[in-house]
Amino acid sequence: MIEVRNLVKKYGTHLAVDHLDFKIESGRIYGFLGPNGAGKSTTMNIMTGYLGATEGEVLIDGQDILKEPEEAKKHIGYLPEQPPLYVDMTVREYLEFVAELKGIARAKREEEITEIEKMVKIWEVENRLIKNLSKGYRQRVGLAQAILGFPEIIILDEPSVGLDPKQIIEIRDLIRKLAKKHTVILSSHILAEVREVCDYILIISKGKLVASDTPENLEKMLGENNAIEIETGASPSEVRLILKNVPGIEAIQTQINGEGMTWAKITEKKGEDARERVFMAFAAAKTPLLTLKTTGTTLEDVFMELTQSDTVPEAFISKTKWEEVGRDAGDL
Numbered sequence: 001m002i003e004v005r006n007l008v009k010k011y012g013t014h015l016a017v018d019h020l021d022f023k024i025e026s027g028r029i030y031g032f033l034g035p036n037g038a039g040k041s042t043t044m045n046i047m048t049g050y051l052g053a054t055e056g057e058v059l060i061d062g063q064d065i066l067k068e069p070e071e072a073k074k075h076i077g078y079l080p081e082q083p084p085l086y087v088d089m090t091v092r093e094y095l096e097f098v099a100e101l102k103g104i105a106r107a108k109r110e111e112e113i114t115e116i117e118k119m120v121k122i123w124e125v126e127n128r129l130i131k132n133l134s135k136g137y138r139q140r141v142g143l144a145q146a147i148l149g150f151p152e153i154i155i156l157d158e159p160s161v162g163l164d165p166k167q168i169i170e171i172r173d174l175i176r177k178l179a180k181k182h183t184v185i186l187s188s189h190i191l192a193e194v195r196e197v198c199d200y201i202l203i204i205s206k207g208k209l210v211a212s213d214t215p216e217n218l219e220k221m222l223g224e225n226n227a228i229e230i231e232t233g234a235s236p237s238e239v240r241l242i243l244k245n246v247p248g249i250e251a252i253q254t255q256i257n258g259e260g261m262t263w264a265k266i267t268e269k270k271g272e273d274a275r276e277r278v279f280m281a282f283a284a285a286k287t288p289l290l291t292l293k294t295t296g297t298t299l300e301d302v303f304m305e306l307t308q309s310d311t312v313p314e315a316f317i318s319k320t321k322w323e324e325v326g327r328d329a330g331d332l
């Protein structure tokens with residue numbers, strides 16, 4: 001487990017990290033999300049022992065990384081924003097060099113490097129010079145050096161920056177695979193990326209933690225009233241009649257669309273999820289629904305709200321519930 005306590009980093013007078021407090025539990029994928037300049041890389045560099053803090057503590061399994069960086073570093077594999085690659089080495093030479101630095105026993109080295117090369121799909125380029133590799137392959141070599149030694153925690157700073165869509169999908173698949181055995185923390189300013197792979201999101205803005213929860217809870221917390229949109233062949237008055245006694249509904253708007261169908265927006269009371277009841281009411285009236293979908297707050301709305309406004313809704317800070325999150329690795 002990682003505990004970040006009251007972390008502060010000043011560059012001169014500029015406060016890049018502003019009293020951060022959070023915990024990272026084992027076996028999950030955490031997303032560190034924030035706009036450019038929010039302080040993600042600075043925080044990750046401190047968490048991995050590459051940068052000192054102005055104030056605060058980072059405990060890795062109880063060991064203070066700022067006081068015992070070498071000990072704590074053994075638990076962490078890190079892919080910084082600029083991977084530390086020696087471009088005049090071949091992939092294999094470089095990974096052998098990293099394995100030696102990490103103190104991996106000589107007898108285990110060859111086997112482990114081959115295993116990781118296969119895992120991140122760089123085995124076929126192991127004899128190529130790194131400088132001749134594409135950005136996507138270089139990123140995978142960076143990832144391989146982070147995974148070497150199979151540390152419990154793998155920290156990836158913007159792992160898919162500069163990759164094409166196919167490579168992004170491959171990296172995401174790999175991250176999901178890694179999460180079966182490791183705790184993974186990745187940073188990104190791309191919401192979709194974090195939404196796609198992470199179980200838990202920490203949103204950081206101007207050096208401050210402004211929210212931390214599961215993607216679903218973040219959406220729920222900001223969502224005032226969610227709504228359901230339906231399409232049906234019934235007339236607007238029939239729709240209202242069918243929904244008359246369905247609990248949890250605040251308002252209904254209807255209109256006839258271009259195909260002569262009724263489109264209705266059903267606003268739910270706060271905290272209600274009336275989808276199933278709406279479906280059953282139409283089924284009981286033997287009136288087929290052609291569409292039924294929810295509309296409401298998206299994670300994008302949450303992100304924009306939190307990172308663009310100066311005031312942060314109280315709920316996002318106080319509702320941090322680490323214990324409630326669970327992830328079934330078998331789903332991946």
Ligand SMILES: Nc1ncnc2c1ncn2[C@@H]1O[C@H](COP(=O)(O)OP(=O)(O)OP(=O)(O)O)[C@@H](O)[C@H]1O
Nearest residue numbers: 011014016034035036037038039040041042043189
């Ligand atoms: N070495 C440095 N000296 C001075 N200021 C710095 C230094 N490194 C970062 N900063 C500033 O600290 C703030 C946080 O930077 P950081 O790189 O941690 O943000 P980030 O969230 O990782 O952004 P990005 O997504 O653009 O990498 C920014 O305002 C940045 O300009």
